[in-house]
Amino acid sequence: MALVQIDEYGPWTVTPAPRRETDLQSLQAELFAELSSFVGERDGYAFYGRFDNMVAVTNGRDPESHRAFQRRVRNRYPVTVSVGVGRATTPVDALGAATEELQAAGSAQADDRREVFGVAERDLPAEARERVTVAHFDVVDATGSLTDRVNAADATLAVRRATLELATHLREAHDSVAHFVGGDNVIAVCPDLDAAAFDEAITHVREASDIELQVGVGRGPTAHAAGDDAKEALEVCRETGTRIRGVDRVAADD
Ligand SMILES: Nc1nc2c(ncn2[C@@H]2O[C@H](COP(=O)(O)OP(=O)(O)OP(=O)(O)O)[C@@H](O)[C@H]2O)c(=O)[nH]1
Numbered sequence: 001m002a003l004v005q006i007d008e009y010g011p012w013t014v015t016p017a018p019r020r021e022t023d024l025q026s027l028q029a030e031l032f033a034e035l036s037s038f039v040g041e042r043d044g045y046a047f048y049g050r051f052d053n054m055v056a057v058t059n060g061r062d063p064e065s066h067r068a069f070q071r072r073v074r075n076r077y078p079v080t081v082s083v084g085v086g087r088a089t090t091p092v093d094a095l096g097a098a099t100e101e102l103q104a105a106g107s108a109q110a111d112d113r114r115e116v117f118g119v120a121e122r123d124l125p126a127e128a129r130e131r132v133t134v135a136h137f138d139v140v141d142a143t144g145s146l147t148d149r150v151n152a153a154d155a156t157l158a159v160r161r162a163t164l165e166l167a168t169h170l171r172e173a174h175d176s177v178a179h180f181v182g183g184d185n186v187i188a189v190c191p192d193l194d195a196a197a198f199d200e201a202i203t204h205v206r207e208a209s210d211i212e213l214q215v216g217v218g219r220g221p222t223a224h225a226a227g228d229d230a231k232e233a234l235e236v237c238r239e240t241g242t243r244i245r246g247v248d249r250v251a252a253d254d
Helices: 009-013 021-040 063-076 091-103 142-147 152-174 195-209 223-240 247-252
Strands: 002-006 045-047 053-057 081-088 117-122 132-139 177-182 185-190 213-220
Touching (some): 002 091, 021 045, 021 053, 045 185, 063 081, 091 117, 091 177, 132 142, 132 152, 132 223, 152 185, 152 195, 195 247
Antiparallel strands (some): 002 053, 002 081, 132 185, 132 213
16 A cells, blocks of 8 residues: 655645645646556556545555656656555555654654655565455445435435445454545455455445445455456446445455
């Protein structure tokens, strides 16, 4: 997992005076698009997170390759980014290791902390296989039940509430990292979970938010490989009405 953090961004947004909000949002969106393209070209996944702190899943890539993204930002934008890369047996631990690399180098708002780059491992067995499991969640019939039916403000709140319930549950119960990725989709990077774990997560969201999710699961050497399998499994959910698909194939991959 990689954490991409804009250096001293808070102070920058108000220097020499508070900058126009739409200029900040355009910069943040363009930086995320840059990150998504950069990691996508290398079969990774990117999540916009809080925009000033973005997350990437870059299994299968040499950690040093993230320095090229720092160079790209330096050459094309008015800000710079620090990058921490973490490797561990769970996504939360990997992101924690990446986070600590940046925190150890100083505050995100330190005026003398620029383009930190750090790589860390946490409790990684010597023979660990570079595998990643992706679970692609989707609200069942979001178009019919929300988009075409309710006030857009309420549709957004319903999907965001379900996302928060899912992401919190997966983080607390399974050291997974989940992000809203648009529409009614949430993508989670998980350890190797069984079908019962995903069923428990979907049940939790239904009971907490009255939103019905379906999920396709995939695993592979890169986020894209795992995510593509997860999307195919999700298509089977849509076609057959099943809620969980792909876990058995993932388990067989062991
Ligand atoms: N990021 C991302 N967004 C997607 C993907 N597929 C669909 N979306 C988003 O999800 C929205 C709803 O699309 P669907 O999930 O196909 O619509 P639905 O009504 O939920 O239909 P079913 O999922 O078949 O029940 C779209 O408008 C997109 O914004 C995907 O693979 N990735």
